Amino acid sequence: MFKKKSVYTFLQAQVAAFVGGVIDYGLMILLTEVFKLHFAFSILISGTVGAIINFSINRFWVFKNKSGYSSHINSQLFKFALVVLGSISLKSFGTLVFQKVFQIDYKIGRLITDSFVSYGFNYPLIKYWVFRTKEKQNVIE
Template identity: 85%
Template structure:
């Protein structure tokens, strides 16, 4: 059962990441192509919007049973903001390196960078740090 729940939580988190990510990616293209912002600035703005969507879905759906409403939202928001800052920095830098060094179009470079950042950075930090259930809470609930 533990394994089923872990897989289910992972899939839910991927849906949250996808919805935030698709918003982020489409807004990045809109800001870059239509409003002519440099893609690194577009990633900053679009990443912030995508993060708000991702946080909301994670807090109220994905990790609701893990830490849910018992953890103060301010504490979770602060932790999530730190993860987002790291994520946006990695995405911007990775996309820039792929574009400048390897001449990969920023849209493709962003997709490549996102896949590494999402699975190797965002998901572990969101699951095990931002929305981690308190050990005391788990003991209390099991009694």
């Protein structure tokens, strides 16, 4: 049975991911179509911008993890950066596979890849590793 708080947190995280994702996706298209960068480089740049937005929303709204300790935020930023690095790598590789192997337009391949990466990689790591608080470590949600 799902806890209401867990469902609410999941939905909030999806809003954060959506906002960061829309900016990420729009910037990827802008950089690829207007500035003629290869989509893999566009994903790297746009993913970084989207990640900064996503981190901020997750930290202050979703997980309400506003500890004033600089070492705490440094730890979160480091962990989040590792998640983002993995996420961007998976998104770039997945989009490339859809485009090269299956001849699917990079914009569609990116959307397909994003759905798997967001739910299967980003959300669990962000919730249970990046923004995990000491009081949550003893409780299984």
